[in-house]
Amino acid sequence: MALTEDDFEYIKEYLSKRIYGRVKLVIDGYNITLVWSFETLFKRVIVTYINGELSPKWITGGHPECSYWRPVRSFKYDTATRKRMKKISKRQLKKEGWDPEEKRVNYSPAWSSFKTLFAHLKTFENAKLIRNED
Template structure:
């Protein structure tokens, strides 16, 4: 396992604090470009480009790029209001089973936290090297 040193991670984090700059990493042979971009009027995100692009099929198909670089978000199909009503009517065992069965995961190439992006990259890649910053 060959990972970047903490000084290099600090350099990447500082570089991503400003717009119009990008950082390139080599993650197990994939060229990963990280850029700070605006998502909305008051929201900035770190966008992850794999080999220079973000492909639409990665959102839908289970593939290596999605698993390694996209942010997974797990949600319930039921709202909090629906859950409260179900608590009154169902047994705890059935409710727990329902919670597990009716979850779904979405994947996005946008990260709002550098710390969570860094830990995801370290967990899912064996070799991470800084190419250019």
């Protein structure tokens, strides 16, 4: 059963009214905990814990836990390197196996917006909210 608009409203209200509010979900047998936390002194984010942990090996992808984190797309090479690569002939780039426009996807446990988090959570059909008893 997918999460409803009422569930999303509950999550937003519950997390917003507490300094370090926690909301629990169960998705595909994983216990997902959403925690309203500080990224910097003045910036709040929603951090996604999977079975109570954050593992750095999930950042690069290739693990089932990555599907619950925020995908971050970027170029494989920095701007200065890409600029230099564009001066190289296409034939040489192909020979070396380089592509200045190649992109990569990393994953982040931090969501800066409820809107993007909820859009992501809507993709899971069997998500269940565990409401807090207070």
